[in-house]
Amino acid sequence: MSLNGHMLIKTLNQLAHPKLAVPKDKIGLQVGRPDAPVDGIFITLDVTEAVVDEAIALGANWIVAHHAVIFNPLTEIRTDQEKGRLLAKLLQHNMQVFIAHTNLDTALGGVNDVLAEKLQLAHTEVLIPHYHEPLKKLVVFVPETHIEQVREAISKAGAGHIGRYSHCTFNLAGEGTFMPQEGTSPYIGHEGKLEQVREIRLETIITGEIEDQVLQHLYEAHPYEEIAYDIYLLENRGTAYGLGRIGDLPREMTVKQFAAYVKECYGVKGLRVVGRSDGLVQRVAVLGGSGGRYFDHAKQKGADAYITGDIDFHTAQDALASEMVMIDPGHHIEHLAMAQFAEHIREKLKQTIPIHVSKVDTNPFWFV
Incomplete structure (x- = not known):
């Protein structure tokens, strides 16, 4: 039986239900037609021109992304500029773009569960229901x-x-x-x-x-x-469903050991650390994406360390003053959940539709 967009969207919403998204989040079908046939599914963290080219080359006409391709209201679509070129290419090649963002962060088996599993956290629970x-x-x-x-x-x-x-x-x-x-x-x-x-x-x-x-x-x-x-x-x-997870490490570590452990588990080239290097870490909170503003939630739930992306200077100062360890491995670590998301879709669909995970590195940062 051929797969159409309505069937795919139903499956995606079962895995990451829209009710799990935070208010006003930009999720769902953003480009294309909901009834478009599904020739191939392409899973990615971000939608860039390079990602779209990769999907086209693989014959996929449905892109399922974590980050919205349209986040702020459009006032113009100029094809001489990056955003306009991207949208034009998607439309020209009859591509559909579906977004699963904070609903995928929140869902069981979603982004934050994967990040917790990578660290082998035990006795995990939701950080912010x-x-x-x-x-x-x-x-x-x-x-x-x-x-x-x-x-x-x-x-x-x-x-x-x-x-x-x-x-x-x-x-x-x-x-x-x-x-x-x-x-x-x-x-x-x-x-x-x-x-x-x-x-x-x-x-x-x-x-x-x-x-x-x-x-x-x-x-x-x-x-x-x-x-x-x-x-x-x-x-x-x-x-309870919500953002982030909190749990216990397999063993107690010093902050210096823990930082090296996070770097290895997430496969990042570098990370930022707040806290004394000889402090001890056992209970850990993690929240994929930009979660600095939830620092107090991690502290109130007894976390020794909090891992999230995009930590700002003043949050880091507050964490240091309160003796909370914070580690910033970057927003981009969310890409680690895309392969498992693809596998969940494959298991749920029970069809032979090709499902690919993007190999394009969309991380805007590099290290020297």
Whole structure:
């Protein structure tokens, strides 16, 4: 089956849902048509002319980038200037550009998870939560003869997950009554006769994201022609999503050792360090991109060191005064997550569409 843009966008939004983006972030389809066929997918951190040339040479017509190609409102498109030339080339070659930015930073398995994994951080948690998955309670009434069948079906669809536990349900026996009317085809009972059936009230927890698939499995497993069920929106908070991660290093290190470790793990040629070289580091916060303004969050959560890009002079001064170690390996380390993002797309699509990861180095800095 050929893949079209709508199907690809649906897949991308499943991996990095738009609801996970911070407000006003520039995400989604920025160039091209959502219904364009997908000949090849090209994953990149940035969209530059060199990147577009690479994608064209590989036969890819869908570019999936982390950083927006259009961030500020356009007042002009001049093809004698860099931005205009870039947009003109994209349109001329019928290229589509889709952006997954802070939603990919936030998503499970996204940019910040990759950066934490590169450092082998253990017991990781979200550094700055900004979205909690809404929870709902599903209550369904099932004849005793089919309770195991229904429970297993909805659990396989994702219902009943609490933390690291699955199949979480509550079951209460009772008696259900109903009278089949004319034109019905009841599993139990007869038309025009009041029936009394031993049933189980099954309660479980679901998220809004899986509600449709859980209900589909419920209808397939439940024997009744008309199923009695309720769905309640809960005040409980579900899984926390947000920017950055915080966790523990495999072993305690001095700042000097830790700086060398970060440099090796991220494969960078240089980095900036704030803090005494003989200080000790065990608990580490990391936030891909430009995260200097979140310095206080890392400190409040007990981080000994905070890794992020684009650290400004005054933030560095504040960190030094408060004895917080800060390391700036550059904004560009986010590119380390692109290969894993490509692999997630490949697994999700289950198709033979070519998926490439850009080899163009878009880092504007070099070291002397």
